[in-house]
Amino acid sequence: MSPLLDVRGLRVDYPVRTGAFARRGLTIRAVDGVDLRIEPGETLGLVGESGCGKSTLGNAVLGIVRPTGGTVVFEGTDLAGLDANGLRRARRHMQMIFQDPYASLNPRMRVGESVGEPLLVRSLLRGSALRARVGSLLDLVGLDVSHMDRYPHEFSGGQRQRIGIARALALEPKLVVCDEPVSALDVSVRSQILNLLVDLQRRLGMAYLFISHDLSVVRHVSDRVAVMYLGRIVERAARDTLFARPLHPYTEALMSAIPLPDPRRQRSRPPIVLRGELPRPTEAPAGCPFHTRCPLVADVCRRVAPRLDEKAPGQFVSCHLRP
Numbered sequence: 001m002s003p004l005l006d007v008r009g010l011r012v013d014y015p016v017r018t019g020a021f022a023r024r025g026l027t028i029r030a031v032d033g034v035d036l037r038i039e040p041g042e043t044l045g046l047v048g049e050s051g052c053g054k055s056t057l058g059n060a061v062l063g064i065v066r067p068t069g070g071t072v073v074f075e076g077t078d079l080a081g082l083d084a085n086g087l088r089r090a091r092r093h094m095q096m097i098f099q100d101p102y103a104s105l106n107p108r109m110r111v112g113e114s115v116g117e118p119l120l121v122r123s124l125l126r127g128s129a130l131r132a133r134v135g136s137l138l139d140l141v142g143l144d145v146s147h148m149d150r151y152p153h154e155f156s157g158g159q160r161q162r163i164g165i166a167r168a169l170a171l172e173p174k175l176v177v178c179d180e181p182v183s184a185l186d187v188s189v190r191s192q193i194l195n196l197l198v199d200l201q202r203r204l205g206m207a208y209l210f211i212s213h214d215l216s217v218v219r220h221v222s223d224r225v226a227v228m229y230l231g232r233i234v235e236r237a238a239r240d241t242l243f244a245r246p247l248h249p250y251t252e253a254l255m256s257a258i259p260l261p262d263p264r265r266q267r268s269r270p271p272i273v274l275r276g277e278l279p280r281p282t283e284a285p286a287g288c289p290f291h292t293r294c295p296l297v298a299d300v301c302r303r304v305a306p307r308l309d310e311k312a313p314g315q316f317v318s319c320h321l322r323p
Helices: 020-024 054-062 084-093 111-121 127-140 145-149 157-169 187-204 215-221 239-244 249-256 263-268 299-303
Strands: 005-015 027-038 043-047 069-074 094-097 175-179 207-212 224-229 232-238 309-312 315-317
Touching: 005 054, 027 054, 027 232, 043 054, 043 215, 054 094, 054 175, 054 207, 084 094, 094 157, 111 127, 111 145, 111 157, 127 145, 127 157, 157 187, 187 207, 187 215, 207 215, 215 239, 224 239, 224 249, 232 239, 232 249
Parallel strands: 043 207, 043 224, 094 175, 175 207
Antiparallel strands: 005 027, 005 069, 224 232, 232 315, 309 315
């Protein structure tokens, strides 16, 4: 079966247009040769530190950001080669749930107008049929039909995110990019939104690209997980495989930061502390991008960039030091 989404060699560069770096013609490589696949109905979790290129990758998949190189094939069609009209038609089946529920809704539009706008813009429904569809979408995400006549400021953050989810589902997408959908919410409502997303996927059969820096969240919702560092995928595997036996040193460091529920095991587990910060985007290191912080670094790591190879069945790792 062909994948729903097949990304090959995706690259996104941003030229530096201000400051001292602009005179040197430097570019920021936000996404650097990423390959990934998403099957119909699957959730691929994408994790990594802030600034590693996760959101840029999600935007490039949807065509919000034009890739500098590589291909984004959705249902057999390369989106990177489409013109504006072709991309608009393809985008009907690809939607996004944004990180900030307070900024993603127009404060001057009633909730019903925001949720129904995709249907209205594409001339799919109007009048009473549109209102009925909006009501069913609000009911689907756990809101009352009467809420469609209220404004966003009258809702809590969790309710606003439900509204954003309803809007994303209006066109019955096959792929939804969830860009940190619970990071701006109170801890008390995060689990409610996550469970809602899982339930909606089971009922509607859509696929998710789930972007997050929170490994516990990714573990809860994902079928497979890709770990991203400085614009590259450094490890990719099935969720249970990755959490049981991470192979890349960066993945191991991320896992060690997750607290264990057993205090004795927590005390006996030595933490892996990474030195330093992410390198500047304009000064990406040669060789392995992680070598400046890796506790296992060898000379080859400083000179040669490792490939993403299958080191164990279904587990792909970009590391010279893993057999």
